[in-house]
Amino acid sequence: MRTRVKICGITSVEDAALAIRHGADALGLVFYAKSPRAVSIEQARKIADSVPAFVSIVGLFVDAEFEEINHVLEHVNVDLLQFHGSESPQQCGLFDKRYIKAISMRDNIDLVDTCDQYKQASAILVDSFKPGIPGGTGEVFEWERIPAVLNRPLILAGGLNAKNVGAAISAVQPYAVDVSSGVEREKGLKDEGKIVSFMRGVNSVKSE
Numbered sequence: 001m002r003t004r005v006k007i008c009g010i011t012s013v014e015d016a017a018l019a020i021r022h023g024a025d026a027l028g029l030v031f032y033a034k035s036p037r038a039v040s041i042e043q044a045r046k047i048a049d050s051v052p053a054f055v056s057i058v059g060l061f062v063d064a065e066f067e068e069i070n071h072v073l074e075h076v077n078v079d080l081l082q083f084h085g086s087e088s089p090q091q092c093g094l095f096d097k098r099y100i101k102a103i104s105m106r107d108n109i110d111l112v113d114t115c116d117q118y119k120q121a122s123a124i125l126v127d128s129f130k131p132g133i134p135g136g137t138g139e140v141f142e143w144e145r146i147p148a149v150l151n152r153p154l155i156l157a158g159g160l161n162a163k164n165v166g167a168a169i170s171a172v173q174p175y176a177v178d179v180s181s182g183v184e185r186e187k188g189l190k191d192e193g194k195i196v197s198f199m200r201g202v203n204s205v206k207s208e
Contacts, residue, residue: 001175003169003174003175003176003177003202003205004025004026004175004176004177005023005024005025005026005176005177005178005179005198005199005202006024006025006026006027006028006056006058006155006176006177006178006179007019007024007026007027007028007178007179007180007183007190007195008027008028008030008037008058008060008157008178008179008180009028009030009035009037009180009181009184009187009188009190010027010028010029010037010039010047010190011037011039011043011047011188011189012043012047013046013047013050015189015190016047016050016051017050018190018192018195019190019195020051020052020055022192022195022196022199023199023203024055024195024199025055025056025176026055026056026057026058026079026080026176027047027051027055027056027057027058028058028060028082028178028180029044029047029048029057029058029059029060029076029078030060031044031059031060031061031064031068031069031072032060032061032062032064032084034062036187036188037180037187037188041071041072041075041076044059044072044075044076045075045076045077048076048077048078049077056079056080057076057077057078057079057080058078058079058080058081058082058100059072059073059076059078059080059081059082060082060084061081061082061083061084061085061087062083062084062085063085063086063087064085066094069081069095070095073095073097078097079097079098080097080098080099080100080122081095081097081098081099081100082099082100082101082102082125083099083100083101083102084102084127087101089101089117089118089119089120089121092118092120092121093120098122099120099121099122100121100122100123100124100125100155101114101118101121101123101124101125102124102125102126102127102157103124103125103126103127104127104128104129104130105126105127105128105129105141105145105158106129107129109145111124111126111146111147111150112147112150112151115150115151115152116151118152119151119152121152122153123152123153123154123155123175123176124150124152124153124154124155125154125155125156125157125178126141126146126154126155126156126157126158127141127157127158127178128140128141128157128158128159129141139158139159140158140159140160140164141158141159143156143168143171143172144171146172153175153176154172154174154175154176155174155175155176155177155178156168156169156172156174156176156177156178157177157178157179157180159181159182160177160178160179160182160198161179161182161183161194161198162182162194162197162198162200162201163201164201165177165179165182165198165201165202166201166202166204166205169202169205170205177202179198182194182198183195183198
């Protein structure tokens with residue numbers, strides 16, 4: 001099975017086009033004001049409107065209010081929601097959208113139980129844990145902590161780049177990988193060469 005790729009932290013139409021040109025399946029738009037990759041509704045609308053068929057737009061939120069998310073959905077053509085905070089399964093299910101639940105790999109996290117809790121999620125995304133930072137740390141965690149069998153599709157994030165993504169896919173066999181800082185020249189700006197190298201690393205390994 002081919003490993004899908006989500007490139008997160010897209011902030012411009014130009015970077016969206018780069019990611020798509022080189023094979024990204026999904027683009028992540030960050031609606032979290034504290035992030036250096038945060039986009040305004042106007043930016044997000046321009047990016048989403050530029051994206052062709054068969055590429056998904058993922059809206060990322062961190063403990064956002066119901067009204068804030070609804071406001072984004074009213075103005076931006078988002079395909080999936082990604083919840084990166086402490087949102088409950090009930091909160092994630094309030095919107096008429098498929099969703100991804102991001103889980104930080106804290107000590108003693110039980111991913112099997114977490115997947116059971118978020119059984120309506122289209123996928124579970126696992127990311128490195130760093131206190132006070134809800135993702136985008138650029139740091140790798142121990143992949144062997146991920147159980148071999150989960151009842152939700154798994155998206156692997158956390159410090160992935162061209163040098164380690166092949167090993168990550170071989171070790172974890174995820175449904176998809178998620179990258180942001182690993183393909184940037186600076187925060188919020190993507191680097192075409194790094195995207196090309198990352199995609200080459202992904203495509204060098206076949207998931208089983």
